[in-house]
Amino acid sequence: MGGYSIDDFKKLIVSKFESLRLHFKESDVVESLLLLMFCRWQYGILMDEQSSREGGRLISLRDVVQRVAEEDGSSVFKGYFLKALQKNDLTMASDSKGGRLLVELWDELVRLSFNDQSEEGSLGECFEWLLSFFAEENMGRGGYFFTPSGIVSLIVKILDPKPGEKIYDPACGSGEFLVEAINYVRRTSPDGELSILGREMSPSVAFVAKTNVLIHGVVRNCIEVKSFLSGDGYNAKVSGRFDLAVANPPFSLRNWDGGESGEFLRYGVPPQASADFAFIQNLLFSLNDEGRAAIIVPMGVLFRGGSEKTIREKMLRENNVEAILSIPSMSFYGTAIPANILFLRSRCASGEVLFIDASSFFIKSQRLNRLDVDAVERLFCLYSDRKDVEGVARCVSIAELEANGWDLTVSKYVVPAPSVSNESLAFLTEQQNKLEQELSFLQQEMRRLLSSL
Missing domain, CATH: 1.20.1260 (Ferritin)
Known part of the structure; x- marks a missing residue:
């Protein structure tokens, strides 16, 4: 410098x-x-x-x-x-x-x-x-505006953007996914570029994303101030136009306006108590015939009933779900709850869904669990190989998913191998804390669902 x-x-x-x-x-x-x-x-x-x-x-x-x-x-x-x-x-x-x-x-x-x-x-x-x-200094505030770098790197590496492709993020926050995709293409192809579209409803947050992409040499007008779930112009500007789509949207956004989102709610209208499946459909139907997408979602997306179960079933029957990767609690800024990454395609070649329990790949910390470069590479290999690995990964048929009521909870299909050694008190305490956090999240989900009845 x-x-x-x-x-x-x-x-x-x-x-x-x-x-x-x-x-x-x-x-x-x-x-x-x-x-x-x-x-x-x-x-x-x-x-x-x-x-x-x-x-x-x-x-x-x-x-x-x-x-x-x-x-x-x-x-x-x-x-x-x-x-x-x-x-x-x-x-x-x-x-x-x-x-x-x-x-x-x-x-x-x-x-x-x-x-x-x-x-x-x-x-x-x-x-x-x-x-x-x-993000580190503001732990507990603004967590949805910045995704930890290890998770961003993993998602972009799996999506594997190519020069000349188009990428879309309807809730781009500070633009970290778009920038990592740009960097990835430049590393693999020095003269390669991506066409990007990012959207944010807050002008101040959109300004951060715009600054981020500008500083990285993307001079086109590619960040818009627009409602997360606006259907305005969706068919004309977004529908079926992108090779890649990615998002870490607000979890279980309440009181969203489904009336504005009709252009992409093709598998059904999610409940007003949670916009998760509105975001998922926004991404899914932005893809072209060979498109692939990834979205970070809360646990409830995998098992909730009602209209969300109906949407989940349609996605699975249409072979839109390629893989689900579970992330442990304390892995995101601003929230302690566990989460999952859905990897989607316009149509998957395989009739199976790959489930990966990524909890053992994270470096544990009291403040934020992290994925290092080695863990990103190992998880990428698991995703690419699509092989059963005891206690870590398993491919599950659509028939089995149907038999389980279209429940996509990773722990239902991947059970960690039991340890034969005596566990330390610190490890058992950590496991207890993890279970208590998951219980707290499920209790919040129950209260939220009851309040929406």
């Missing part, structure tokens, strides 16, 4: 973050840092343009803001950016301690000479780290 490294960037952010949150609300600190990173990207563009002309001059933050104000683009993004920058500008212009800290941070960011995207220490890599840092 021209005398710097990504570690220098990390130290700068950590030191300023700790100081800034003594003077501002955490949400304001996060907003300020994200805005300054966007400005640093724009600053680099202006510097490149100036270097090609004679008579260059010093570029200020005010020049950057002016450039954004003059550019064509989405009025939603521009409006959010300028409003937020105006608030920060007033702070930076003041003689307050917080204002001086922000000015110092901007001056440091300008001095950092970030590498190209293909090299370590790029602005894109630093921005990705910044998002993960925010």
Whole structure:
């Protein structure tokens, strides 16, 4: 990084973050840092343009803001950016301690000479780290906006995006799936690119996703501010148009508007108490004939009855479900409940569903269980081989699933092998905590279902 490294960037952010949150609300600190990173990207563009002309001059933050104000683009993004920058500008212009800290941070960011995207220490890599840092610092808040990197890497590796393909995320959060897919294609094909479409209903969150993809060199207008489940223009812009689709949507979203989603609710309308199967159908019917998708869902999606069971049955009879991978509790920011990844296809070649219990692949931690690079590779091999492995993976026929009432709970088909050794007290305590968390989740599901009757 021209005398710097990504570690220098990390130290700068950590030191300023700790100081800034003594003077501002955490949400304001996060907003300020994200805005300054966007400005640093724009600053680099202006510097490149100036270097090609004679008579260059010093570029200020005010020049950057002016450039954004003059550019064509989405009025939603521009409006959010300028409003937020105006608030920060007033702070930076003041003689307050917080204002001086922000000015110092901007001056440091300008001095950092970030590498190209293909090299370590790029602005894109630093921005990705910044998002993960925010997620770590805000445990319990905003968890659905950022998915841990190990899980993102696993999903993208299994989906295996190819150059020239199109990828869709209707609840893109900070854009981490889209960016990892972009990075994956560039690693496997240096000249390869993806066509992407991400949607978010919050302008502030959509701004983060837009900044993320822009910093990674995707200059097309590919992030939209749109309701998660809006059917507006779905058939014209989304239906059957994508090679890949992926999402980590809000779990069991209540009181969603099914009337706006009719264009993709082709297998049935989910209950108003849970939009999970609305998200699933939104992804599924975005795929072309060879399309594949992955979506992270809560446990209830696998076994709930009523209209959700009917939708699940149709998906299985149409060979849309390729695999289900269970994830242990404490593996996502902002929620302790266990989850599952559904891998979907327009039509699977096999008449079986692969079930994988991934709990033993995670590195256990009191704060967040994680998948490392080795675990991602081993799970990818399990998925690719589609072989029965005792206590870990099993392929199950549609006939057996029908006999079990279309219940897709992974533990019903994959039972961990019993241990013959004496378990330690720490292990037994961990298992007890896991069972208590799962019981708590099931109790919440029961209360939610009863309240919706």
